Amino acid sequence: xxxxxxxxxxxxxxxxxxxxxxxxxxxxxxxxxxxxxxxxxxxxxxxxxxxxxxxxxxxxxxxxxxxxxxxxxxxxxxxxxxxxxxxxxxxxxxxxxxxxxxxxxxxxxxxxxxxxxxxxxxxxxxxxxxxxxxxxxxxxxxxxxxxxxxxxxxxxxxxxxxxxxxxxxxxxxxxxxxxxxxxxxxxxxxxxxxxxxxxxxxxxxxxxxxxxxxxxxxxxxxxxxxxxxxxxxxxxxxxxxxxxxxxxxxxxxxxxxxxxxxxxxxxxxxxxxxxxxxxxxxxxxxxxxxxxxxxxxxxxxxxxxxxxxxxxxxxxxxxxxxxxxxxxxxxxxxxxxxxxxxxxxxxxxxxxxxxxxxxxxxxxxxxxxxxxxxxxxxxxxxxxxxxxxxxxxxxxxxxxxxxxxxxxxxxxxxxxxxxxxxxxxxxxxxxxxxxxxxxxxxxxxxxxxxxxxxxxxxxxxxxxxxxxxxxxxxxxxxxxxxxxxxxxxxxxxxxxxxxxxxxxxxxxxxxxxxxxxxxxxxxxxxxxxxxxxxxxxxxxxxxxxxxxxxxxxxxxxxxxxxxxxxxxxxxxxxxxxxxxxxxxxxxxxxxxx
Numbered sequence: 001x002x003x004x005x006x007x008x009x010x011x012x013x014x015x016x017x018x019x020x021x022x023x024x025x026x027x028x029x030x031x032x033x034x035x036x037x038x039x040x041x042x043x044x045x046x047x048x049x050x051x052x053x054x055x056x057x058x059x060x061x062x063x064x065x066x067x068x069x070x071x072x073x074x075x076x077x078x079x080x081x082x083x084x085x086x087x088x089x090x091x092x093x094x095x096x097x098x099x100x101x102x103x104x105x106x107x108x109x110x111x112x113x114x115x116x117x118x119x120x121x122x123x124x125x126x127x128x129x130x131x132x133x134x135x136x137x138x139x140x141x142x143x144x145x146x147x148x149x150x151x152x153x154x155x156x157x158x159x160x161x162x163x164x165x166x167x168x169x170x171x172x173x174x175x176x177x178x179x180x181x182x183x184x185x186x187x188x189x190x191x192x193x194x195x196x197x198x199x200x201x202x203x204x205x206x207x208x209x210x211x212x213x214x215x216x217x218x219x220x221x222x223x224x225x226x227x228x229x230x231x232x233x234x235x236x237x238x239x240x241x242x243x244x245x246x247x248x249x250x251x252x253x254x255x256x257x258x259x260x261x262x263x264x265x266x267x268x269x270x271x272x273x274x275x276x277x278x279x280x281x282x283x284x285x286x287x288x289x290x291x292x293x294x295x296x297x298x299x300x301x302x303x304x305x306x307x308x309x310x311x312x313x314x315x316x317x318x319x320x321x322x323x324x325x326x327x328x329x330x331x332x333x334x335x336x337x338x339x340x341x342x343x344x345x346x347x348x349x350x351x352x353x354x355x356x357x358x359x360x361x362x363x364x365x366x367x368x369x370x371x372x373x374x375x376x377x378x379x380x381x382x383x384x385x386x387x388x389x390x391x392x393x394x395x396x397x398x399x400x401x402x403x404x405x406x407x408x409x410x411x412x413x414x415x416x417x418x419x420x421x422x423x424x425x426x427x428x429x430x431x432x433x434x435x436x437x438x439x440x441x442x443x444x445x446x447x448x449x450x451x452x453x454x455x456x457x458x459x460x461x462x463x464x465x466x467x468x469x470x471x472x473x474x475x476x477x478x479x480x481x482x483x484x485x486x487x488x489x490x491x492x493x494x495x496x497x498x499x500x501x502x503x504x505x506x507x508x509x510x511x512x513x514x515x516x517x518x519x520x521x522x523x524x525x526x527x528x529x530x531x532x533x534x535x536x537x538x539x540x541x542x543x544x545x546x547x548x549x550x551x552x553x554x555x556x557x558x559x560x561x562x563x564x565x566x567x568x569x570x571x572x573x574x575x576x577x578x579x580x581x582x583x584x585x586x587x588x589x590x591x592x593x
Contacts, residue, residue: 064545086205123547194312214285381453404479449586
């Protein structure tokens with residue numbers, strides 16, 4: 001995700017020479033090259049791991065779609081939430097450089113722990129309460145072992161299940177609701193996997209916000225190269241993810257899950273080494289804040305390690321929480337939310353209500369209106385990322401189950417590699433988009449921020465509708481060509497470039513100065529909420545699986561098409577609402593561009 005304005009200065013240009021300009025790299029402080037490489041390798045590790053995670057949960061641990069999507073959403077939510085704490089600790093005590101190194105170590109260890117998944121879970125089926133062994137052949141067909149019989153499991157469109165004998169006859173027909181599947185999995189290795197995810201989220205909290213902070217210190221206040229420097233730096237995100245989302249899934253298929261996660265760990269270790277052995281290159285940058293009478297580093301490191309069981313507990317709570325009873329209404333649904341869902345939802349709700357009330361009391365009319373505009377756009381931001389972030393969950397499962405992954409020349413992609421499309425399109429389109437906005441700006445035609453948000457929401461909806469259109473051309477195997485999925489990611493990437501580069505910059509410009517830090521925190525909280533809700537939305541696309549494989553590909557295709565169509569139409573509808581209210585939002589922004 002390119003975000004060149006995340007730390008952009010709003011000060012006027014200056015001819016100041018940075019204190020780091022003894023040597024330059026493409027006209028920028030040479031230290032930027034080291035930080036660019038560090039960020040690229042960190043993103044190599046993270047996105048390589050993320051490309052595998054959903055498939056790992058469904059195919060190795062054999063979790064249901066419901067459990068997988070919920071756990072994935074909770075994990076990515078914490079990834080965006082922990083930087084709020086990590087940034088605060090770095091600002092107050094550790095300094096950015098120590099935080100980055102500690103975060104890199106913790107994340108690399110987390111990826112390494114994921115390599116140890118133990119044996120693949122063993123599937124079984126429950127038929128009218130009786131338990132049967134399940135085996136799966138190389139063609140991914142599941143069979144129930146009933147005595148000496150090996151009966152193929154065939155899910156039906158009405159929800160019933162047929163057990164089919166080798167001669168093709170239906171040996172047994174099981175009514176809807178009378179067939180269920182699960183797997184015997186090791187509690188130890190399941191717990192170890194959750195510990196690894198907790199390590200990654202905590203390590204990310206220390207790493208992610210603080211590497212950007214070091215980049216900011218390379219430039220003196222007012223240095224007009226700062227925006228361009230951050231643009232170069234953030235390209236490292238997409239370059240790193242571009243290669244890892246090809247290589248890690250390839251190794252996972254060719255050698256095993258351990259190889260894919262192991263490569264992610266190596267990438268993260270290289271990221272740590274680039275900072276650890278920077279020597280004089282980064283001397284004086286990202287140091288602890290002055291004036292401290294006591295070094296609290298060890299205490300903070302111990303506290304971070306002690307937080308790992310907290311992450312494990314939150315993930316376990318996500319996996320074991322029971323859904324709300326039918327007919328309990330919205331109140332029952334909210335009370336039944338896992339602990340993480342309750343915390344995110346109520347904190348966000350209180351913030352979007354309380355902050356405008358506070359702004360009304362302490363600010364003038366203009367400040368109040370600008371804060372309201374910021375809050376409204378933050379709410380729409382949640383919607384965008386909720387739908388966009390189906391990439392790692394429901395869209396990855398769609399790629400695995402209902403996509404013909406054959407590329408030109410007969411080469412087969414893996415399902416995890418399809419996430420590479422987004423990074424590729426961002427790298428290609430980001431410079432072109434920047435040129436386009438600048439050209440429109442010179443002519444006074446550049447859309448306002450609310451209009452860009454609306455275009456992004458419409459774009460993410462159109463991407464899903466394009467894929468739904470593609471399902472009409474599915475083959476007899478109920479799989480669509482991979483190019484339909486590529487088309488979705490092309491449209492989504494264009495939509496992302498309408499919203500991602502302007503978000504944080506918009507917050508800094510609209511917020512009352514006294515609470516700009518709080519508003520930045522709310523922005524990241526909104527993305528965290530979106531990641532969590534994305535997991536909930538993906539659960540609506542859950543289909544019946546046995547041993548990680550769907551029992552009926554037609555039912556699977558129809559389910560995904562229906563959910564994606566709903567997502568697409570809702571997103572476009574919300575975009576229309578934003579377009580209607582955009583003149584009022586623009587008025588409340590009082591000239592902020």
